[in-house]
Amino acid sequence: MALTLQVVLQSDVENVGKSGDLVKVRPGFARNFLLPRSLAVPATTAAINRINHEKAVAVAKAEKAKKEAQAVAAKINALKLTMARTVGDEDKLFGSVTTKEIEAAAKAEGVEIDRKKMHLAEPIKALGTFEIPVKLMTDVTATLKVEVVKK
Numbered sequence: 001m002a003l004t005l006q007v008v009l010q011s012d013v014e015n016v017g018k019s020g021d022l023v024k025v026r027p028g029f030a031r032n033f034l035l036p037r038s039l040a041v042p043a044t045t046a047a048i049n050r051i052n053h054e055k056a057v058a059v060a061k062a063e064k065a066k067k068e069a070q071a072v073a074a075k076i077n078a079l080k081l082t083m084a085r086t087v088g089d090e091d092k093l094f095g096s097v098t099t100k101e102i103e104a105a106a107k108a109e110g111v112e113i114d115r116k117k118m119h120l121a122e123p124i125k126a127l128g129t130f131e132i133p134v135k136l137m138t139d140v141t142a143t144l145k146v147e148v149v150k151k
Contacts, residue, residue, distance in 0.1 A: 005030045006043035008051055013039055020051045066137060073142035076113065076134055081105045081144070084151040087127065096123035097148055102132070106144070113144070124148055 004024040009017050013034070017023045022043055025034065034040035041047050083105060085093050099115035106113045119133045124146070132144045 002027060007034060007040040008043050008047045009034075009040050011039055020055060022048065022051075066140060069136040069140040072111075073134075073136055073140050075111050076106075076142035076144050079106065079109060079111055079144060080147065081109065082147045082149060084149055085127075086151045091127050091150070093125050093127070093148070096125045097146070098123045102144070102146060118144070 003026070005027045006022060006024050007030050009019055009021050009023060012018050016025065023040075025040075030040065030042075035042075081102065083097050083101065085095070085097065087093055099118045099120050102118065102120075103113055103115040113134060117134050117136060119135060124130055127148050127150065129145060129147045132146060134142045134144050136142060
């Protein structure tokens with residue numbers, strides 16, 4: 001009887017491995033736990049080829065999404081929004097400029113930006129030029145320039 005058996009995991013199993021990993025486990029563990037619960041399949045050449053194909057497809061999708069995000073980031077970096085607001089004494093704004101208003105202004109310029117991806121610590125309450133980081137993906141960040149001027 002073999003001391004270990006190779007299986008391909010179909011989902012994450014704690015202390016064993018992640019989905020798509022080729023792991024060696026004891027035959028009893030595979031036979032009594034992994035296989036009946038469909039957590040793994042025996043490591044045949046067909047199963048290994050299928051997992052490798054799925055990994056290659058996932059990498060290609062991630063690369064395509066990253067290129068699209070970089071194209072959007074280039075548009076955002078080139079964009080400069082001007083927001084006109086009424087001001088009171090000492091150039092203090094009546095109200096503030098929020099991410100929702102910035103999103104609407106960017107949409108009017110032809111650039112779609114999700115306001116949840118803008119990292120604005122607090123609404124803008126002063127005149128001036130502000131740089132707002134927009135995190136499109138984990139490693140793709142753009143900077144949006146917003147200028148608040150008197151009306």
